[in-house]
Amino acid sequence: MRQKGFLFVIEGIDGAGKSTQVRMLLRKLRARGLDAAALREPTRGRWGREIRAKARQAGSLTPAQELDLFLRDRRENVEKNILPGLEKGRVILLDRYYFSSVAYQGAKGIDPGRIRRLNERFAPKPDLVFILDLPAARGLGRIEGRKTRDLLFEKERYLRKVRRIFAGFRGPRFVHLDGGREKRALGAEILALTLKKMGRSGIIFDHERRPEKIDHPHRQNR
């Protein structure tokens, strides 16, 4: 049975610009009168907090333990937030979902196909997955200020593998986009594809007009 709502996911390596795009998309959908909500993984729930605490002590978890924590966190998110939201007919936006487990834990040596199957046993499949692509060094450059060169080198090598797995997702629900593009132009494309998927046109009705929705064509080529 197809739920009433819609599920859209934004994925990509650290620093690819996911959170910005989720925020912009949420605002634009709401401005069109849609009942939209944004969630992120890892969550702020008990498992998500444990993941963040453990992540601060590098090497404190094996890849299998890490995967297990992400699965627990996601199962809770699916049961408490995602399925209830979809049943209410909401548009749910997700900043990371199980494709992150496939890519990040896959890059640590766990079979990506197995990770995907474990998730798809309980996690509803999204309507669309936007994968923002960016070279690992650029993603790191956007987020890391103070790490030592050795740590950065190590992380860049890891993120290169993660990026490669993200790039390998194929099928009608995956949309690969260049995360290096100007964020408003990128946001406009994500919005258009999202509305199209929901069977809505991109036409803006008068009662929906909000100043922040005015496009700035002169800024698009920056």
Ligand code: TYD
């Ligand atoms: P991130 O989105 O950066 O969250 P925050 O900025 O709130 O800490 O996610 C934290 C890290 O978790 C990120 O490097 C990707 C990783 N991750 C996985 O390894 N597997 C997963 O399943 C998910 C959801 C995230």
